[in-house]
Amino acid sequence: xxxxxxxxxxxxxxxxxxxxxxxxxxxxxxxxxxxxxxxxxxxxxxxxxxxxxxxxxxxxxxxxxxxxxxxxxxxxxxxxxxxxxxxxxxxxxxxxxxxxxxxxxxxxxxxxxxxxxxxxxxxxxxxxxxxxxxxxxxxxxxxxxxxxxxxx
Numbered sequence: 832x833x834x835x836x837x838x839x840x841x842x843x844x845x846x847x848x849x850x851x852x853x854x855x856x857x858x859x860x861x862x863x864x865x866x867x868x869x870x871x872x873x874x875x876x877x878x879x880x881x882x883x884x885x886x887x888x889x890x891x892x893x894x895x896x897x898x899x900x901x902x903x904x905x906x907x908x909x910x911x912x913x914x915x916x917x918x919x920x921x922x923x924x925x926x927x928x929x930x931x932x933x934x935x936x937x938x939x940x941x942x943x944x945x946x947x948x949x950x951x952x953x954x955x956x957x958x959x960x961x962x963x964x965x966x967x968x969x970x971x972x973x974x975x976x977x978x979x980x981x982x983x
Contacts, residue, residue: 834895835976837888844885851878895982901975910972917965924958 855874858867899907931947931954 832981833977834892834899834979834981835973837892837895837981838976841885841888841892844881844888848878848881848885851881891981891983895979898982899975899979901971907972907975907979910968914965914968914972917961917968921958921961921965924954924961928955928958 851874854869855871855878858869858871858874861867893908896908896911897906901907901910905913927949928951931949931951933945933947
């Protein structure tokens, strides 16, 4: 199995767990005299099985990421951390650009006027550059994911 396939299975397992949790919540209590739509004990067994599958996939994915070379200096795990930081930085700069953008809705001369304390165009340019870097890095990661065999 390729790493990319395992990542898809991990996402499916996470969705399955959420669905089972919701089904369990719906069956956890009923009005006296009524029956639950599903048997909670059976759902719990299925939930435990899904958690076990998820744990196995996460362990194997993490082992594979730590053992896979991205380039001469970095593992796939290193680059995934860099991608996460790029996401956080991009979001921070985008939020700053939005917060610093001034929309004048002055209805009278006595309205309070705001001025930006940062150069919005420069901040937005940086956010755009970070987004581009993210896309390029993510593309290389996805390519490697489809070429890498999942470790046991």
